[in-house]
Amino acid sequence: MTAAFDPPATRGIQAPRAPRRRVGGRRGTNFEMYSWLFMRSSGLVLIVLVLGHLLIMNVLDGGVHRINWGFVAGRWASPFWQIWDLVMLWLAELHGANGLRTVINDYARRDATRFWLQLMLAASVVLILAVGTLVIFTFDPNMS
Amino acid sequence: MWSWVAHRTTGVLTFFFLFAHVLDTALVRVSPEAYNKVIETYKNPLVNLFEVGLVGAVLFHALNGIRVMLVDFWVSGAKYQRIMLWIIVGVWLLLMIPGVYFMLQRTVSSLFGSSS
Numbered sequence: 001m002t003a004a005f006d007p008p009a010t011r012g013i014q015a016p017r018a019p020r021r022r023v024g025g026r027r028g029t030n031f032e033m034y035s036w037l038f039m040r041s042s043g044l045v046l047i048v049l050v051l052g053h054l055l056i057m058n059v060l061d062g063g064v065h066r067i068n069w070g071f072v073a074g075r076w077a078s079p080f081w082q083i084w085d086l087v088m089l090w091l092a093e094l095h096g097a098n099g100l101r102t103v104i105n106d107y108a109r110r111d112a113t114r115f116w117l118q119l120m121l122a123a124s125v126v127l128i129l130a131v132g133t134l135v136i137f138t139f140d141p142n143m144s
Numbered sequence: 145m146w147s148w149v150a151h152r153t154t155g156v157l158t159f160f161f162l163f164a165h166v167l168d169t170a171l172v173r174v175s176p177e178a179y180n181k182v183i184e185t186y187k188n189p190l191v192n193l194f195e196v197g198l199v200g201a202v203l204f205h206a207l208n209g210i211r212v213m214l215v216d217f218w219v220s221g222a223k224y225q226r227i228m229l230w231i232i233v234g235v236w237l238l239l240m241i242p243g244v245y246f247m248l249q250r251t252v253s254s255l256f257g258s259s260s
Contacts, residue, residue, distance in 0.1 A: 061248055072172050100156060139173060
């Protein structure tokens with residue numbers, strides 16, 4: 001192929017009627033298929049977790065106006081909401097990051113640009129998951 | 145094609161929001177005063193409009209996500225993809241009308257209403 005731009009999303013796609021070959025990376029993993037499946041399965045769970053979260057936090061009973069430190073402390077006193085928020089944090093962050101990974105692969109034209117954008121994305125994911133998980137596990141409702 | 149553009153746009157915006165949201169909520173671990181100070185800055189009409197935007201974006205992304213799953217996994221999904229777009233637009237409107245009402249109720253009555 002001599003085209004100036006060969007996007008990674010379609011790189012390696014065979015010509016029509018090419019002999020059947022295993023799809024995937026160099027080592028024959030099926031990463032993109034699992035990523036596709038993850039977007040759908042995590043999306044299904046996130047519909048319940050995120051829409052429930054938005055309904056409680058933004059819509060019902062005055063929304064953000066009733067939220068303060070005490071409100072958060074009251075909710076995280078219950079393991080139910082701790083687990084809810086922990087699962088929502090991990091699924092939303094990974095679902096979003098995987099979506100952004102696809103978007104970067106689609107639009108970054110230079111290899112160096114793509115590399116640095118993906119590196120920044122990966123760094124932000126590590127930061128957010130680490131901070132979020134730490135806060136949920138080490139929050140002290142009696143600190144006031 | 146436009147539903148695909150909207151799916152991307154709402155997804156990317158929500159991801160950036162999530163970044164900020166995890167960091168602001170992390171202030172609960174710093175001190176009650178630090179958290180309350182930041183949350184107070186959200187309690188005004190402008191941020192209230194952003195909230196409506198966020199809820200609208202996430203709701204569209206969720207409904208269109210269901211549509212994408214139906215296209216992928218349901219045998220007739222591809223055949224009905226166009227009508228499913230109009231169905232999710234309808235469901236979005238149906239849910240957003242009461243949602244926006246409850247979300248803006250306080251702001252509207254404090255800006256334009258009599259004392260309440």
